[in-house]
Amino acid sequence: MTDFQPVARVDEVPDPGSLLVEVDDRLVVLIHAAGHWYALDDVCTHDGGPLSDGPVDPAGPSIACPRHGAKFDAKTGAALTMPATKATVAHEVQVDGDRVLVRLAPAG
Numbered sequence: 001m002t003d004f005q006p007v008a009r010v011d012e013v014p015d016p017g018s019l020l021v022e023v024d025d026r027l028v029v030l031i032h033a034a035g036h037w038y039a040l041d042d043v044c045t046h047d048g049g050p051l052s053d054g055p056v057d058p059a060g061p062s063i064a065c066p067r068h069g070a071k072f073d074a075k076t077g078a079a080l081t082m083p084a085t086k087a088t089v090a091h092e093v094q095v096d097g098d099r100v101l102v103r104l105a106p107a108g
């Protein structure tokens, strides 16, 4: 179990929006949607597309892979639509003042 690590300032990520961050050499997409924060591995489970380049849907909340359009649940990482069928990894997020912190989940 790792500790929470600061990854961004609150004002760096629009709502809705996302930001690619690196946490302990792991690429993570930080997601800001409808006032809430989420973090997922920046890896689409279909064919490795970069989720951080895809659009955030605050109504889900979800993020879509820019390559073939698979949607992932921002909270859980679950694959919501084809062509992805496996979840990507979800990480814990905390906001402390103007900082956003992420704690990595164990490698999936």
Ligand code: FES
Pocket (backbone or CB within 6 Å): 044, 045, 046, 047, 048, 049, 065, 066, 067, 068, 069, 070, 082, 083, 084
């Ligand atoms: S690589 Fe993401 S949907 Fe194909």
